[in-house]
Amino acid sequence: xxxxxxxxxxxxxxxxxxxxxxxxxxxxxxxxxxxxxxxxxxxxxxxxxxxxxxxxxxxxxxxxxxxxxxxxxxxxxxxxxxxxxxxxxxxxxxxxxxxxxxxxxxxxxxxxxxxxxxxxxxxxxxxxxxxxxxxxxxxxxxxxxxxxxxxxxxxxxxxxxxxxxxxxxxxxxxxxxxxxxxxxxxxxxxxxxxxxxxxxxxxxxxxxxxxxxxxxxxxxxxxxxxxxxxxxxxxxxxxxxxxxxxxxxxxxxxxxxxxxxxxxxxxxxxxxxxxxxxxxxxxxxxxxxxxxxxxxxxxxxxxxxxxxxxxxxxxxxxxxxxxxxxx
Amino acid sequence: xxxxxxxxxxxxxxxxxxxxxxxxxxxxxxxxxxxxxxxxxxxxxxxxxxxxxxxxxxxxxxxxxxxxxxxxxxxxxxxxxxxxxxxxxxxxxxxxxxxxxxxxxxxxxxxxxxxxxxxxxxxxxxxxxxxxxxxxxxxxxxxxxxxxxxxxxxxxxxxxxxxxxxxxxxxxxxxxxxxxxxxxxxxxxxxxxxxxxxxxxxxxxxxxxxxxxxxxxxxxxxxxxxxxxxxxxxxxxxxxxxxxxxxxxxxxxxxxxxxxxxxxxxxxxxxxxxxxxxxxxxxxxxxxxxxxxxxxxxxxxxxxxxxxxxxxxxxxxxxxxxxxxxxxxxxxxxxxxxxxxxxxxxxxxxxxxxxxxxxxxxxx
Numbered sequence: 001x002x003x004x005x006x007x008x009x010x011x012x013x014x015x016x017x018x019x020x021x022x023x024x025x026x027x028x029x030x031x032x033x034x035x036x037x038x039x040x041x042x043x044x045x046x047x048x049x050x051x052x053x054x055x056x057x058x059x060x061x062x063x064x065x066x067x068x069x070x071x072x073x074x075x076x077x078x079x080x081x082x083x084x085x086x087x088x089x090x091x092x093x094x095x096x097x098x099x100x101x102x103x104x105x106x107x108x109x110x111x112x113x114x115x116x117x118x119x120x121x122x123x124x125x126x127x128x129x130x131x132x133x134x135x136x137x138x139x140x141x142x143x144x145x146x147x148x149x150x151x152x153x154x155x156x157x158x159x160x161x162x163x164x165x166x167x168x169x170x171x172x173x174x175x176x177x178x179x180x181x182x183x184x185x186x187x188x189x190x191x192x193x194x195x196x197x198x199x200x201x202x203x204x205x206x207x208x209x210x211x212x213x214x215x216x217x218x219x220x221x222x223x224x225x226x227x228x229x230x231x232x233x234x235x236x237x238x239x240x241x242x243x244x245x246x247x248x249x250x251x252x253x254x255x256x257x258x259x260x261x262x263x264x265x266x267x268x269x270x271x272x273x274x275x276x277x278x279x280x281x282x283x284x285x286x287x288x289x290x291x292x293x294x295x296x297x298x299x300x301x302x303x304x305x306x307x308x309x310x311x312x313x314x315x316x317x318x319x320x321x322x323x324x325x326x327x
Numbered sequence: 328x329x330x331x332x333x334x335x336x337x338x339x340x341x342x343x344x345x346x347x348x349x350x351x352x353x354x355x356x357x358x359x360x361x362x363x364x365x366x367x368x369x370x371x372x373x374x375x376x377x378x379x380x381x382x383x384x385x386x387x388x389x390x391x392x393x394x395x396x397x398x399x400x401x402x403x404x405x406x407x408x409x410x411x412x413x414x415x416x417x418x419x420x421x422x423x424x425x426x427x428x429x430x431x432x433x434x435x436x437x438x439x440x441x442x443x444x445x446x447x448x449x450x451x452x453x454x455x456x457x458x459x460x461x462x463x464x465x466x467x468x469x470x471x472x473x474x475x476x477x478x479x480x481x482x483x484x485x486x487x488x489x490x491x492x493x494x495x496x497x498x499x500x501x502x503x504x505x506x507x508x509x510x511x512x513x514x515x516x517x518x519x520x521x522x523x524x525x526x527x528x529x530x531x532x533x534x535x536x537x538x539x540x541x542x543x544x545x546x547x548x549x550x551x552x553x554x555x556x557x558x559x560x561x562x563x564x565x566x567x568x569x570x571x572x573x574x575x576x577x578x579x580x581x582x583x584x585x586x587x588x589x590x591x592x593x594x595x596x597x598x599x600x601x602x603x604x605x606x607x608x609x610x611x612x613x614x615x616x617x618x619x620x621x622x623x624x625x626x627x628x629x630x631x632x633x634x635x636x637x638x639x640x641x642x643x644x645x646x647x648x649x650x651x652x653x654x655x656x657x658x659x660x661x662x663x664x665x666x667x668x669x670x671x672x673x674x675x676x677x678x679x680x681x682x683x684x685x686x687x688x689x690x691x
Contacts, residue, residue, distance in 0.1 A: 041475070045658070083662075087662055087665065087666055091666050091669055091670075092334065092669055092673075093662075093665040093666045093668070093669040094665045094668065094669065096415055096475060097617055097661055097662075097664065097665035097668075098661075098662055098665050100417070100610075100613065100661060101657075101658040101659070101661035101662045101665065102658065103658075104610060104614075104654050104655075104657050104658040104661065105654070105655050105656075105657065105658015105659055105661075105662075106658065107654060108651045108652065108653070108654030108655030108656075108657065108658060109651075109655045109658075111651040111654075112367075112649060112651040112652050112655060115649070115651065224651075229483050232476065232479055232480060232483070235476055236476055236480065239476070279491070279495055279496070282487055282488075282490060282491035282494075282495060283491075285487050286483075286484050286487040286488065289480045289481070289483040289484050289487075290484060292480055293462070293477060293480045293481070293484075296472060296476060296477060296480075297462070297466055297470070297472060297477070300466065300470040300471065300472045301466075301470055303470075304469070304470050323334065323336070
């Protein structure tokens with residue numbers, strides 16, 4: 001019934017949705033950090049730590065439930081995140097340096113721990129939810145809806161919950177105030193350092209879930225440098241999405257689609273005029289980073305040329321430690 | 328805040344205290360790394376002994392550290408230069424790779440005398456390195472786009488381009504197994520009396536001394552430091568801040584790019600471009616610059632120290648160390664440096680529960 005083009009499109013969609021969920025989760029974690037004024041450049045390391053502990057849980061500790069394995073990965077990332085939060089929020093050390101340290105150290109740690117486990121297949125994977133026969137009859141709907149539960153959590157439940165808390169509750173107002181104007185938040189009696197600390201650790205746990213999800217669904221085995229730049233793409237997605245939960249989902253989907261376009265093209269050996277398969281593959285692997293760069297530059301450029309500015313979207317106190325005396 | 332202690336800003340931060348706090352932080356990071364190694368049932372004291380033996384036990388070890396230090400120092404000098412302006416160039420890895428990429432293009436295609444080829448390669452590599460930071464530099468100076476993520480994203484593009492050239496359009500077709508470009512024939516001569524170190528070792532030293540002088544006694548250096556201190560004040564004083572930012576960033580890219588060419592023509596066994604050409608030298612260079620606090624005399628000392636650590640990680644791969652562990656240790660050391668840097672600017676004082684309202688030290 002469907003021609004080859006439709007099938008190809010559907011296979012890209014079916015692969016892009018889980019692939020993008022990794023970026024959705026990491027970007028959501030990073031966004032939560034940045035919403036309270038903490039710039040966490042360590043996403044790459046958190047993805048690695050989340051992934052390697054999910055691998056260890058599954059292969060070595062005989063954890064049979066993917067949910068539990070993911071929680072273990074999240075917990076490990078949160079422990080690293082607690083150190084990060086202590087250094088950046090309590091000690092108030094330079095967030096760029098500590099973030100890079102986390103990226104470096106997290107990748108080093110996860111590669112070292114995963115080193116002997118490269119290639120061992122993981123069997124505790126998330127199964128796909130059956131959306132019901134009403135939907136699976138249509139190939140198009142099936143490609144979209146026949147996904148595992150984490151996809152539904154990452155795309156709908158988590159952003160909705162974060163949106164509701166941030167924008168519809170009094171607590172959320174204080175959380176945003178801590179990121180925008182910690183002095184004002186402090187003046188009305190909210191615990192600035194406590195909120196920063198809590199949301200930093202929470203964000204790192206969600207970023208860890210991104211790594212755990214990778215090895216529990218997408219590439220069900222450990223390989224070194226597992227994040228492969230997705231952590232940095234996630235940070236760019238947050239900027240692109242103007243720190244808004246559902247825009248993060250849309251941005252991540254765009255970049256995830258580019259990444260899976262690359263893998264689908266490689267798997268099928270597609271060619272374009274002037275490009276053989278090798279060239280096309282390298283060109284496509286560059287594409288997400290180039291597009292990410294353009295996505296960061298475009299709003300600033302548009303603002304410069306007199307269009308509506310988006311420069312004020314960033315939390316005003318981003319990457320600035322809070323000292324009460326300097327209020 | 329209900330913490331039992333609080334920070335009070337020091338009214339004056341002197342360089343000596345800042346340096347000693349950063350070094351203490353780095354040492355604390357190393358000790359913490361040793362404890363972590365103990366947790367993974369490795370003996371950190373024995374590894375340290377073996378590392379020192381691998382480095383200082385033979386001429387080969389010392390030369391190995393020197394060979395590692397050339398690319399690391401080149402990247403570090405570039406990063407330190409931009410850090411003077413409080414600009415974070417995290418893309419020196421990409422600029423390094425693009426320098427080597429351009430140098431391979433010239434070095435394997437042009438048929439001219441080797442001495443001329445070396446000069447041309449150095450030129451084109453510097454230009455390529457500068458070109459690779461042009462967009463982040465313009466965006467930072469004129470559009471106010473933060474340079475951290477833009478410089479970093481270009482690392483991945485550069486790496487893909489290098490892989491593409493090594494496996495695709497410049498692949499060495501004479502050999503079926505290699506996954507690299509052809510090797511360049513024009514190489515730098517060895518340092519007199521040494522087996523593996525090329526004369527390129529003097530380039531970072533000359534650059535560091537040059538910049539030390541520029542920042543100590545020239546107007547340009549003073550203006551750059553002024554921009555780093557307070558860009559608004561510098562603008563008000565009549566300095567063209569935007570143009571200075573672009574110039575300095577291009578220069579940092581050019582230095583990293585030249586580093587790529589020096590590696591290509593100087594390091595043993597690195598005459599062809601492949602995916603593993605840069606062993607994340609940019610990241611090592613970044614840590615060197617952070618540890619040195621953007622002081623150029625400090626960059627040389629910190630650069631040799633970090634290079635020695637890196638060399639030990641490679642030399643002791645069979646004895647329980649690995650490059651992964653070295654990167655892990657880097658992370659912990661970097662945390663130590665950053666915490667030390669903060670501590671130097673603040674005093675830790677106990678919170679006095681009876682008079683919590685009065686502030687001591689800093690003024691609002």
